[in-house]
Amino acid sequence: EIVMTQSPATLSVSPGERATLSCRASQSVSSNLAWYQQKPGQAPRLLIYGASTRATGIPARFSGSGSGTEFTLTISSLQSEDFAVYYCQQYNNWPPEVTFGQGTKVEIK
Amino acid sequence: EVQLVESGGGLVQPGRSLRLSCAASGFTFDDYAMHWVRQAPGKGLEWVSGISWNSGSIGYADSVKGRFTISRDNAKNSLYLQMNSLRAEDTALYYCAKSHSVGAGGWFDPWGQGTLVTVSS
Numbered sequence: 001e002i003v004m005t006q007s008p009a010t011l012s013v014s015p016g017e018r019a020t021l022s023c024r025a026s027q028s029v030s031s032n033l034a035w036y037q038q039k040p041g042q043a044p045r046l047l048i049y050g051a052s053t054r055a056t057g058i059p060a061r062f063s064g065s066g067s068g069t070e071f072t073l074t075i076s077s078l079q080s081e082d083f084a085v086y087y088c089q090q091y092n093n094w095p096p097e098v099t100f101g102q103g104t105k106v107e108i109k
Numbered sequence: 110e111v112q113l114v115e116s117g118g119g120l121v122q123p124g125r126s127l128r129l130s131c132a133a134s135g136f137t138f139d140d141y142a143m144h145w146v147r148q149a150p151g152k153g154l155e156w157v158s159g160i161s162w163n164s165g166s167i168g169y170a171d172s173v174k175g176r177f178t179i180s181r182d183n184a185k186n187s188l189y190l191q192m193n194s195l196r197a198e199d200t201a202l203y204y205c206a207k208s209h210s211v212g213a214g215g216w217f218d219p220w221g222q223g224t225l226v227t228v229s230s
Contacts, residue, residue, distance in 0.1 A: 034216035
C-alpha cells in the first residue's frame, strides 16, 4: 500500500499570505496525484489533478507541483474562502487501490 | 449538471448489513468509473472501493475487503455498496464520486453530498 503523508497537519496563515502544503508518497506515484479542498459540512472539491493541472473553475492562485514522491500545493495569496482542509490523493497504484493523505488544515492566523 | 445523490444510510447494529445507493445524472454514466469514499466523524478521507465502467476492474481497501461489495447498474445509472458484517469503525459519511476515466483509477470529480452510516448497538 502506498502511504501518503501530508505536512504540516495544521497551517496558520494570515489572509493575503502564501500557503505551502506538502504531500509525500511512500513510493513513486509519477504525476498521478490530485489535491482536494474540503470545507466544513461540504463534500470535497477537486482542485488539482496530474500533480499540476488546475481543475475547471479553480482560481489561478492555486498551483500544484512535484512528481515521484514529493508534491506541493501552493496558494499564492490566501482568501477568506480558502480556509479549509486540503487532501492529496494518489491514483497511480491501480489496481487495486487509491489512497489519500491525512489532510492539512489551513486556518486563519 | 452532474449530480450524484447517495441514499441508504442509517443506524444499524454491529454485524448487520446495509446497502448504499448512488443515483447519477447529468453525464453518460457508463463512460466513467465510480468510487466510494468515506469519512469518519472528525477524521480524514478514506477510499473504500472503486469500479470501472463495465465492472471489469474492481478494488477495495483492506479495511473492507471481504465484507463490502461494490456494483453498478448502468441501465439505471446507479452505483451500489453492499456492506456486510458491519463494525463500529465503519461509522462514517459515505460519499459517491465520479472518476475522470473509464478505468477505475484516476481523480474524483464531482462528489455527492454523502449518506451517513452509524454502526451501534
